Amino acid sequence: MEQFIDIALLAFMVVVAMAMIRLRSLFAVVMLSGIFSLLSASLFVVLDAVDVAFTEAAVGAGISTVLMLGTLALTFREERPKRRFSPVPLVVVLVTGAALVYGTLDMPHFGDADAPIHHHVAPRYIDDSPNEVGPPNMVTSVLASYRGYDTLGETTVIFTAGISVMVLLSGLWGRRRRTVPKQAVVDTENETESRS
């Protein structure tokens, strides 16, 4: 049964990805990327990775969609039509895809209990985390306690990202020379209008 759900979800994801490539309206593409995130979140739920699914649904389907819509409001709503067919991207994608599929041949089977990843630190977390750390949700003990450094690094990354966006978009710099970018934006808008 679970396999059928997996196949259905993955098929939906392929269909959505195809539609995203084909569509020219960027608004529809952003909406479809939100749907794509929601589908992958459901896939994570099927894989019993509820924490990851939670994050994917909140960030992928929620925040990024809204941020992309905000970006759309600043740029254009339609993708420019492509001039001609170029074979290079297709070749790159095919070669990379083939290499990745070839790489999976070496990997242990899905759900294999003998896989190396289940014999490294996972047994320690499963056996000792209730006595060493406490929380019943093992993901929390791993993220916040065993891997505390990593999570501190992640938080710093988020902080840096936020500060960078603020400096780029609305910080002191933007205020000080607001007239210059304003002029530039107006110019580009006029240009595209005359072009189309």
Added chain:
Amino acid sequence: MHSVLRTSTKLLMPPIMLFALYVQFHGDYGPGGGFQAGVIFAVAFILFTLIFGPVRARQVAPRWVTTPLCAAGVLIYAGVGMATMLMGGEYLNYNVLAHDPLHGQHLGIMLVEMGVGLTVWAVMVSIFLAFVDRDEDEDDAPEGQEDGRA
């Protein structure tokens, strides 16, 4: 903006924020934690901004609140590490925070998750408002423009 949207936003915001707090403080027992909670809490503010506009949103979450809180979360996290060092343990070894190692772990994880949640909330709200404020700067009638573009 339409009154149905305004009313439903007002109805939706408290449950969203309450759910965010649940996710924050229930992360030890169920799925969730600081990151997800911060994002969900930010979603409530983003929803408010979408319906009521960035000017009123900046009254709720002014710049002097969101910008320092971005740093405050990281500082809380790193501060817990410093505290554990001062109390004789390694950096981010929560065992020394209380007499009982398990209580120490619990306290440490709670503080650390709080730091993560604060930073994530502040950063998400700041990034979103930075995008929207910029739009505001360029055209003085954002709502009319929005309708025209949509």
